[in-house]
Amino acid sequence: MxxxxxxxILLASKIAGDLAARIGQPSVLGKLLIGIILGPAVLGIITSTEIIDELSEIGVILLMFLAGLETDIEExxxxxKASAYVGVIGIIVPLSLGYATGLFLDMSTFEAIFLGLLLSATSVSISVQALKEMDKLKSREGMTILGAAVIDDVLVIIILAFLMSAAGGEVNLGMLIAKKAGFFVVAILLGxxxxxxxxRRFAPLRVTESVISAGLIICFLYAAMxxxxxxxxxxxxYIxxxxxxxxxxxxxxxxxVETIGYSVFVPVFFTSIGIAVxxxxxxxYIGVIAALSLLAILTKLLGSAVGAFFAGFDWRSxxxxxxxxxxxxxxxxxIAAIGLESGLLAEQLFPVIVIVVLVTTVVTPPMMKAFFKA
Known part of the structure; x- marks a missing residue:
């Protein structure tokens, strides 16, 4: 089966990606939408399984690994500085407005803060593909986005740890922060x-594709670490x-690695996002989904854009x-799964958040196309 x-999945994602490109959109948009069509939400031909999920995980890891390989370290x-502005202000705006929205929805203080934190998270794996297709990944904008994503991830997780500690969760803040700091120190030293x-040791081995195997070993060990x-x-x-x-x-x-990733694993990742819907x-919950989706899009868009503007970019960039x-x-x-387990996210809101996350993911490629090509 x-x-x-x-x-x-491979057949449909390639055709859908091509159709999206033909109408002037990033091909990743077609791959996301075809997942929804193939999945239980529409046709029910493909269902999310543990194997599909694992292949998808490898796909996103390889995608970000390739983004790291294409990074211009000097740029x-x-x-x-720009990444710091984008990352920090891009957290402050959604966190603040998400918290206010949570209070408006009669959530407790901790639940409202958690909602704001959920809206503050970001994942640029989809954006990386759109940047590659627009030939923007190595640009100043592309490097700013990648740097801001790292800052965003670290800050959101640290804030989550403080929140869970304050709410009564069993979180050792000192150990958690030390582990994160230790990872970056070890990652840099190993790099x-x-x-x-x-x-260098793998290159002369008398076996096929030894260098590529070494690269993948490094990639997977860094991801696991x-x-x-x-x-x-x-x-x-990425590191x-x-x-x-x-x-x-x-x-x-x-x-x-590009050949390995884009032939199987990356298409499965893109398509699996839609399949999970x-x-x-x-x-x-249609009204709540629409309101939270709009809030999620606008707060991150405006917060990060203001940060980029303060860092010296023009408004279009x-x-x-x-x-x-x-x-x-x-x-x-x-983060939503952690909140559900710790009681910071109501059970009935979890599927709502899943749909909101999907909406933000699907609208990202066409928005990027519109702004970067304007």
Missing amino acids: IIFQLAI FKRTG WIAVPWLL AEYAGVADIIGA AGVAISLTDFKHEVFEK DFEGLGS SFGIGSAMVSRGEVALI
Whole structure:
């Protein structure tokens, strides 16, 4: 059954991506929408399974690994200030307005703060693909977006830890922050010393594709290490890509991993987002879904755009950067699951949040296209 599902996903995602490109939209939009059509929300041909989910996870890890390989480290350094502005203000605005909205909906103080935190999360895995298609990934805007995503992820998780501690959750704040700081220190040291050493040792091995295997080993180890430290695994994969981009093996690893990723795993990731959607029983929440979706889009768009403008970008580029930060993706879903388990998110609101996350993900590529091509 899984073999048939893979065949359908790959066929449909490629055709849908091509159709989206033909009408002037990023191909990733077609891949997201075809997932909804194939999934239980419409046709029910494909259902979310553990194997599909695991393949999807590999897909997003490889996508962010490729983004790291394409990173211009000098440009990345130059955009550090801009990334900080975008990341921080892009959290303050949705967190504040999300909190106010939660109080308006008669949530408790902690629940309202958690709603604001959910709206503050971002995941640029979808944005990375749109940037690649528009040839913007290596631009100043692209580097700012990637840097802001790292800052956003770290700050949101730290705020979540404080919130759970204050709400009575069993969270050791000192240990949590130490683990995150330790991850970045270890990741940088390994990137400086161990990554080049491992690639040089693997290169002369008399086996096929030894360098590519070494690159993937580094990618997966970094992703696992990040996840253990409480940082999103896609951040670990991205840093692994950056580390390899500083070596002489950058182009060889990129070309082969791009082939591996985009032939199977990345299409499964894009399509699986839509497959996970199920509208059953949400009819009575249409108003809440619409209001929260609008709030999620506008707060992240405006907050991040203002941050970019303060950092020196013109308004067109600022809104392009803001639109790239709108997608909440898997980061928000992970936070929502934590909130559900800890009692900070009501059970009936969980499927609502899933739909809101999907909406932010689907609108991101066309918004980016509109602002960056304006």
